[in-house]
Amino acid sequence: MNIDLSISDEEDKHSGEDKLEEGLREVEEDPEERNKLLEQLKQTYKTRRKVKRRNELLKRCLKEFFQKRKLDHVCKEQDTSSQSAQIEAAYENKLHNYNKLTLNNLREIQEKESEEKVQEEEKTKMEEKWRELFETLKQTEVEKANGLMIMTGWKKEKRENMMKVIL
Numbered sequence: 747m748n749i750d751l752s753i754s755d756e757e758d759k760h761s762g763e764d765k766l767e768e769g770l771r772e773v774e775e776d777p778e779e780r781n782k783l784l785e786q787l788k789q790t791y792k793t794r795r796k797v798k799r800r801n802e803l804l805k806r807c808l809k810e811f812f813q814k815r816k817l818d819h820v821c822k823e824q825d826t827s828s829q830s831a832q833i834e835a836a837y838e839n840k841l842h843n844y845n846k847l848t849l850n851n852l853r854e855i856q857e858k859e860s861e862e863k864v865q866e867e868e869k870t871k872m873e874e875k876w877r878e879l880f881e882t883l884k885q886t887e888v889e890k891a892n893g894l895m896i897m898t899g900w901k902k903e904k905r906e907n908m909m910k911v912i913l
Contacts, residue, residue, distance in 0.1 A: 804844055891908075
């Protein structure tokens with residue numbers, strides 16, 4: 747069960763909270779599913795914070811760029827060519843750093859997601875093996891109990907009722 751916990755810019759935050767509450771109500775009986783959803787929510791929050799930080803960095807770079815452009819306008823009469831070149835070089839450098847940071851963050855996020863998928867697959871395989879082992883053991887115990895009841899002379903009807911209780 748996957749519940750989309752993301753909120754787009756157009757959606758109201760309250761509708762996202764409603765979705766979350768509805769999803770939590772659905773999985774209240776299954777603590778593993780609830781923990782999985784809470785972890786998904788944490789990852790979404792972390793990703794949003796990273797994106798928010800990147801956007802703030804970009805805004806700050808652009809703000810500095812435009813402030814320097816205004817200063818460039820005022821100082822244009824003095825030395826326009828060198829100052830303009832410096833401003834553009836600083837802007838290009840900050841833009842390059844931002845792009846580099848963004849690519850690195852995206853790579854990290856993709857690596858983490860792939861690691862999580864691998865871990866989830868391994869966990870699922872182990873759970874399946876344990877389930878199969880449990881079913882095998884349960885069936886063996888039922889057969890032993892049935893054999894003991896036959897040996898002690900229990901009637902068929904009484905044995906069937908006891909098997910219903912065991913299962």
